[in-house]
Structures are given as structure tokens and as C-alpha cells.
Amino acid sequence: MSRTIIPFGPQHPVLPEPLHLKLVVEDEIVSEVIPNLGYVHRGLEMLSRVRDMHQMIYVVERVCGICSCLHALAYCHALEKLYGLEAPPRARYLRIIWGELHRMHSHLLWLGLYAESFGFESLFLAFWKVRERIMDIMEATAGNRVVISTNIIGGVRRDISPENLRWIMNEMDLVEKEFRQLMSTMLKDYTVESRTRGKGYLSKEDAYALGACGPTLRGSGWAIDSRMLEYDALKDFSFEPVVEHDGDSYARGVVRFKEVLQSIGIVRECISKIPDSELSVPVKGNPPAGEAWSNVEQPRGELLYYVKSDGTKNLPRVRIRTPTFANIPPLLVMLKGCELADVPVITLSIDPCISCTER
Amino acid sequence: MYMTKNVLRNLFKKSATRLYPLEKREIFENVRGALDIEIDKCIFCRACQLRCPSQCITVDNKAGTWTLDPMACVVCGVCVAVCPKKCLHIGKQYRAPLLERGLITHQGTPRVPKPKAAATAPVVPAEQNAEAEVQKAAVATPAPVNTEAATPEISETVAEKPVEADISQAAAAAPEAVEKPEATGTEIETNAEQILETPQAESEKTEVKPDDAEQKKEDLSA
Ligand code: SF4
Numbered sequence A: 001m002s003r004t005i006i007p008f009g010p011q012h013p014v015l016p017e018p019l020h021l022k023l024v025v026e027d028e029i030v031s032e033v034i035p036n037l038g039y040v041h042r043g044l045e046m047l048s049r050v051r052d053m054h055q056m057i058y059v060v061e062r063v064c065g066i067c068s069c070l071h072a073l074a075y076c077h078a079l080e081k082l083y084g085l086e087a088p089p090r091a092r093y094l095r096i097i098w099g100e101l102h103r104m105h106s107h108l109l110w111l112g113l114y115a116e117s118f119g120f121e122s123l124f125l126a127f128w129k130v131r132e133r134i135m136d137i138m139e140a141t142a143g144n145r146v147v148i149s150t151n152i153i154g155g156v157r158r159d160i161s162p163e164n165l166r167w168i169m170n171e172m173d174l175v176e177k178e179f180r181q182l183m184s185t186m187l188k189d190y191t192v193e194s195r196t197r198g199k200g201y202l203s204k205e206d207a208y209a210l211g212a213c214g215p216t217l218r219g220s221g222w223a224i225d226s227r228m229l230e231y232d233a234l235k236d237f238s239f240e241p242v243v244e245h246d247g248d249s250y251a252r253g254v255v256r257f258k259e260v261l262q263s264i265g266i267v268r269e270c271i272s273k274i275p276d277s278e279l280s281v282p283v284k285g286n287p288p289a290g291e292a293w294s295n296v297e298q299p300r301g302e303l304l305y306y307v308k309s310d311g312t313k314n315l316p317r318v319r320i321r322t323p324t325f326a327n328i329p330p331l332l333v334m335l336k337g338c339e340l341a342d343v344p345v346i347t348l349s350i351d352p353c354i355s356c357t358e359r
Numbered sequence B: 001m002y003m004t005k006n007v008l009r010n011l012f013k014k015s016a017t018r019l020y021p022l023e024k025r026e027i028f029e030n031v032r033g034a035l036d037i038e039i040d041k042c043i044f045c046r047a048c049q050l051r052c053p054s055q056c057i058t059v060d061n062k063a064g065t066w067t068l069d070p071m072a073c074v075v076c077g078v079c080v081a082v083c084p085k086k087c088l089h090i091g092k093q094y095r096a097p098l099l100e101r102g103l104i105t106h107q108g109t110p111r112v113p114k115p116k117a118a119a120t121a122p123v124v125p126a127e128q129n130a131e132a133e134v135q136k137a138a139v140a141t142p143a144p145v146n147t148e149a150a151t152p153e154i155s156e157t158v159a160e161k162p163v164e165a166d167i168s169q170a171a172a173a174a175p176e177a178v179e180k181p182e183a184t185g186t187e188i189e190t191n192a193e194q195i196l197e198t199p200q201a202e203s204e205k206t207e208v209k210p211d212d213a214e215q216k217k218e219d220l221s222a
């Protein structure tokens, strides 16, 4: 049998971002995958040497165009550890509300793109229609749809008024109602199942050994989620990660689907319990020399920030480990032995975010 | 089953999308649309320029100009928070698309008084107040700001004053000095160099250099 190498990406209709995979194909079956990254490297980590640490918040928010709020959150957590600060209670709740809204809109975006990857365009639009409600909440409360710039070191910059909190509660009901209507289509439809069940299998052992994270890991049966570390307001709630055991693309879709419902629950709980307090604690001077790291659950998995300070206003080193970076080795295993036509579905099933990965 | 209901509902319902240019949505309260300045209140203290994360503001305190690169501004609102005179505002309306990149320059009145103008009674107290406020503002910079960024600036502004006064005394008789403030309104220039060479970058150069060698070493060992 002759081998052919087919390039998949960096420009491909199904890919939202420039991922390049060289597929070694034998008769429609992928026998080997060679990843090629580096198309969107921007050197954002390096900028920490020329921008001061407060300005870096706005830089790290732009690492990812979808979960920007959580990048800022992880960065602020790391610096708060350096300063030995803790955000005031209300700020901790607001951070979680905005963070979970980001998770919802990211998962809804992914569910749409995923539906599109197996050719179900009306489902794609239906998910994005629900997502629009969340984007509106973001715009009305934080002033911007995606890059909301609300986190600062020591707290948050904006408050959500009581009327807006009530309105968000209302919207959550509508989002849940509209979202549940799509459940039977997404989870029980014959076409969806035939394109995703059994495709891109990742065994429980492989998932752990290859360092998968986020829904990719939880879809293979591991109950591991950084939110179990109970950062910010999460320590006031009981949190159970969503786990599926099948390890295929379908299971990863189900994990994300259920996580949206879980996030709706967390937002509701936060709003019902939100305490009153100031929004931020003052931060004085430069951080003491030292290192700190923090991790936060991003929609795609665990996000890790390491910062090193030398006592000046610039941080000599910021290291960002993003979840897609961890999920690429498992992807290569999933793709081995699959049919060429399933490559887009399987690639999307890890929710690749290449801008994050290459920073 | 959901399909049939959905088809029927969609037949009779209004569409979920809008015919955009004809029908526009109401803008939410609190939306960060575009940055604007009340140039008359500005005292050219450069706090906004130093704090802006995308370095899109250039303040020239001698010429009395405040320049914004609207394409580089990410409308984060940091400059609004640090401005001691509260003369920056973020409006709700998003900026309209532009065909080419350019700078928006606002011309205000430079804060250093000319001796001729100083001789006329009403101008003097106002200008002196402005100066006093600069110093106050510079000293009482808001808490989260790190002091290193601000301190070199304070010493600069303080040191500059006598020099500027001398220059303006010398130039007071010359008619060129009068021409500057007349060029009001917005001008579009296309020199990107102005933005690249911000004073912050200069101060950074001096600060970062001694550390650089260390950092490189660390990088290699890492
Ligand atoms: S911070 Fe305010 S007063 Fe100072 S230069 Fe900027 S706009 Fe003018």
C-alpha cells in the first residue's frame, strides 16, 4: 500500500485557528500524524519585560480570544500570591460569575463549531443563537463582549448592579430552556452519534499518561478539574466535575454539554449568595522578589501561570501553559488509525485553541 | 418532534437576527465604545500615556497636544481611571470603521505661561493653579500605580519648568509661539515613530539594561 502525506491546515474550512497536521495516509486510513505549530506565535510572554505588571493584565487577556477573562484571573491570582493579598468577597464572587459566563460561551461556541464540523449547520446556528444571550450579558455588565478587562490585581474593576444580577438570573432561565431544547438533537440524534461515537478513542490510561486535561481528560473517565481546588468563591459551593467514561468524541461532547448546564447552576448560586463588600484591595509598590504560580480551569482544561518577580515593576519571566498545548499529544494518539473523513471531527473534539498554545 | 414544533414556530416568529444597517440594537449602558477627551481640562501630566497598556497615547506637554492612535486603543479604560483631572471619557458609541490608519490629535493650551500673557492679571492665577495641581496630582497618584513609573516623571516635570519658562521667555516675542495654539481640532498624521518612542520606553531602557544580562543567564539555565 502506498503512503501519501496530506497536509491538514493551517488553512482549512473546519479549523478556527491555524493548526497544521501532516497526515500520513494509507488508503484513507491515517497511519501517522506529524504536528507543525508556530503559525501564530506573538511573543506575549516576552512583553512582561517591557510592560509593567499592571499593564500585563491586558496583554495576557489577549492570549486567548475566547476565555480572556480566565487568563487575567490566573495571572492576577499568581500576583496576588506574590503580594500576599486576597481579593475581597464580592470580587471573588464576581470573578466566578464572569469566569463561568466565559466557560458557557466558549462551550457554546465549540458545540456550534463541532456541529458544523460534521456538517450539521442548523445545529451550529442554534447553539450560537443561545450564545448570543451570554454575549449580551457580558456586554451589559463588563462593557465588552469578549475581552472584558474586569480583573485587576487585588480584585475587580467593575460591579454588577442588583438590577443586572436579577436580569442575569432571568437570562439564565432562558438560556437553560433554549439549551435544553437542543439536548435531544445533540445527544440522541442518529446523524450526530454516527459521526462521533467511537471516533477518536482515548483510553483512560493514555489520557493520564499523555497529560490530557479538561474535557478531553474528563471524557476519558478522570474526575480531574482545577475548580476542585476551590479558588475564589468556589470554596463556598460543593463542586463535582462532569465525567464521561467512553473516551470518544461523543463523550467529550457530552462533557462540554453538561458543563454548560453546570456553569448555569454555578452562576445562579453565586448570584443568590453574593455578599456585599468593596471591589478591590489596594496594591502598593512592586511585588517582593520571588516566584508564584496559579492554576485555573479554563473551558479547554487546566491553565497554569508561573510568574517570577525580581522586585521591579517588570516581571522577568511569565510562563503560560495552556490546555491545548497539553492536549496535542493525546490528539496525535486519537488520530492514529482513524479514517481521513473523521479527522476534522476528532481534531475539533479537543477544542484546539492554537493562539493560546503559541501565545 | 422538536423539529416539527421548531419549524412551525420559526414560520410565525420574527427572525432571530436583525437587518443590521437598517435596524440597530440599543446600546447597553456601561458599554466601552470609544475614548474621548475634554482637552480644555487636560494638564498634560502624561499619566495616561505612561499607564496605557497599548501605548497609544502621546502627550506633548510643550506643544500642548494629546494624540491618540484610535486603531491601537483597546478601550480598556485604564487611562480614564488614572487621569487626575477626569478629562478622559469612554463613550457608549463604538468608533466607526476607518479606511486608513491615522492619529487623532487634540490641541490644547500648554500649561506653562508665556511671560506676556503672565503680565495680564486673570491668566496668572489660573496657570499657577494648574501647575500646583500637576504637582499635587503627581504626588497623589492613585494607589495601585507603582511608584517607579511615576517618580522619574515627577522629577522630570519639576526639572523642566524653569527651563521651559526660559525658553518661552526668549520665544515670547517671536510670532511663532502664538501660532501653535491656533491649530485646534483634530488632525490626522501618519507617523508611527512618535508612538514607538514613548518616554516610557526610554525609562525602561535605562532600568532594564542592568538586569538583562542576568535574565539571559537565567533563560539559558532554565
Ligand atoms: S492623564 Fe488626563 S490630564 Fe494627564 S495628560 Fe492624560 S488626559 Fe491630560
Ligand code: SF4
Residues within 6 Å of the ligand: B035, B051, B052, B053, B054, B055, B056, B057, B072, B073, B074, B075, B076, B077, B078, B079, B080
Ligand atoms: S482606553 Fe486603554 S488602550 Fe485606550 S488609550 Fe486608554 S489606556 Fe490606552
